[in-house]
Amino acid sequence: xxxxxRGSVWAAxxxxxxxxxxLPQEVQHDMRAEATALSDNVHEPGPTVETSVGPSxxxxxPRHWTYTAAxxxxxxxxxxxxIWWHYSGRLAHHEAQTPTPYEDDPRARELYKSARxxxxxxxxxxxxxxxxxxxxxxxxYPDRAPAWSGLADTYLMEREFGSLSDNRGFTDAARAANTxxxxxxxxxxxxxDRGFIAFWWExxxxxxxxxxxxxxxxxxxxxxxxxWYGTALAGAGDFAKSLSMLAKARxxxxxxxxxxxxxxxxxxxxxRHAEGLxxxxxxxxxxxxxxxxHKYLSRAYLIMSxxxxxxREALLAAQLRGQSDEVAGLKLAEAxxxxxxxxxxxxxxxxxxxxxxxxxxxxxxxVAAYRVLANDxxxxxxxxxxxxxxxxxxxxxxxxxPEFENYRTQPDFIAFQPPLRR
Numbered sequence: 197x198x199x200x201x202r203g204s205v206w207a208a209x210x211x212x213x214x215x216x217x218x219l220p221q222e223v224q225h226d227m228r229a230e231a232t233a234l235s236d237n238v239h240e241p242g243p244t245v246e247t248s249v250g251p252s253x254x255x256x257x258p259r260h261w262t263y264t265a266a267x268x269x270x271x272x273x274x275x276x277x278x279i280w281w282h283y284s285g286r287l288a289h290h291e292a293q294t295p296t297p298y299e300d301d302p303r304a305r306e307l308y309k310s311a312r313x314x315x316x317x318x319x320x321x322x323x324x325x326x327x328x329x330x331x332x333x334x335x336x337y338p339d340r341a342p343a344w345s346g347l348a349d350t351y352l353m354e355r356e357f358g359s360l361s362d363n364r365g366f367t368d369a370a371r372a373a374n375t376x377x378x379x380x381x382x383x384x385x386x387x388x389d390r391g392f393i394a395f396w397w398e399x400x401x402x403x404x405x406x407x408x409x410x411x412x413x414x415x416x417x418x419x420x421x422x423x424w425y426g427t428a429l430a431g432a433g434d435f436a437k438s439l440s441m442l443a444k445a446r447x448x449x450x451x452x453x454x455x456x457x458x459x460x461x462x463x464x465x466x467x468r469h470a471e472g473l474x475x476x477x478x479x480x481x482x483x484x485x486x487x488x489x490h491k492y493l494s495r496a497y498l499i500m501s502x503x504x505x506x507x508r509e510a511l512l513a514a515q516l517r518g519q520s521d522e523v524a525g526l527k528l529a530e531a532x533x534x535x536x537x538x539x540x541x542x543x544x545x546x547x548x549x550x551x552x553x554x555x556x557x558x559x560x561x562x563v564a565a566y567r568v569l570a571n572d573x574x575x576x577x578x579x580x581x582x583x584x585x586x587x588x589x590x591x592x593x594x595x596x597x598p599e600f601e602n603y604r605t606q607p608d609f610i611a612f613q614p615p616l617r618r
Contacts, residue, residue: 341380348372366397384415402617419449435466457488561590565599
């Protein structure tokens with residue numbers, strides 16, 4: 197199948213017949229006509245071998261002819277299946293797809309489509325390549341919005357699935373998204389970027405929810421609109437509404453790994469730990485190269501004191517993202533764990549996070565989360581104060597992250613939760 201690599205597909209004759217009869221009549225007709233035409237071209241059937249396969253219809257046929265005709269028919273069937281699968285998928289999405297402003301330039305159109313596919317993969321190398329492709333398009337056509345929106349998407353993804361720092365990722369994404377909106381205010385993707393940045397980076401929840409509402413109105417069939425809106429609602433602590441949004445996103449795009457990953461993690465964050473963890477553990481077996489499973493599993497395992505599992509998954513996530521500094525820090529934490537147990541490991545993780553924060557590419561809220569897990573309440577409050585002073589965008593996690601689950605209703609911790617405005 198297109199995009200599916202190579203492999204064997206096994207099916208019984210009855211299954212193939214049932215599948216054939218399920219196709220549209222015009223497709224069945226074309227396939228049978230092609231198989232008949234191919235079989236009629238067999239002029240040298242070879243030696244006659246008697247066979248008895250069911251009741252005879254017409255003259256007896258040699259087995260060689262039977263095998264050849266069956267092969268032709270099967271090839272025709274598989275070809276038709278491939279073509280039908282390919283084009284039915286295209287037809288299903290045709291009405292939801294808006295032609296890009298690159299239709300007048302075939303090379304630019306293909307570059308845009310290729311960049312969008314790379315963005316969908318969410319792997320570090322593919323995202324870096326997508327960034328270059330979108331940059332080329334913005335340089336060639338600076339007055340056309342789609343590539344600017346794609347560039348904003350890429351920056352946001354690179355900080356999550358690659359090694360781009362939050363500071364640069366959000367800053368560059370904001371510039372690209374604002375450019376896209378100024379060029380085309382009706383572009384839903386650009387409003388999604390604007391909402392994501394406003395919520396997670398600028399701390400302006402009112403502007404964020406306005407942008408998400410705008411995106412949904414502009415494109416009510418966009419799975420990403422419901423996906424990103426849902427994750428923002430989870431960040432605000434509204435898990436029920438968040439999961440409702442994620443369900444809509446999955447219904448629109450059932451095969452999207454990022455939606456499935458976020459939904460499983462939000463289930464965990466909502467206090468349904470066993471259910472969320474079981475989903476993530478199942479998913480990582482199906483697709484072990486996708487970084488989100490490992491990232492979320494590492495956090496879940498750390499919260500649940502499954503320390504060896506945490507170290508394994510955290511290392512895998514850092515390696516997939518190409519974060520050499522993170523890998524080195526986790527190796528130190530692993531050595532501390534082997535020598536002194538969980539508390540020593542948490543102390544090293546704290547030190548790693550403090551160093552990242554002082555270099556300008558870390559979060560004081562992450563430091564506070566490690567101190568919470570180490571049962572260091574005073575230390576956690578000290579670092580939350582530092583996060584507030586630094587206008588740390590991750591301070592939102594005090595309201596929703598499972599690391600703070602046992603503390604978020606305490607007055608001292610409530611004081612650090614940013615206000616929510618709708």
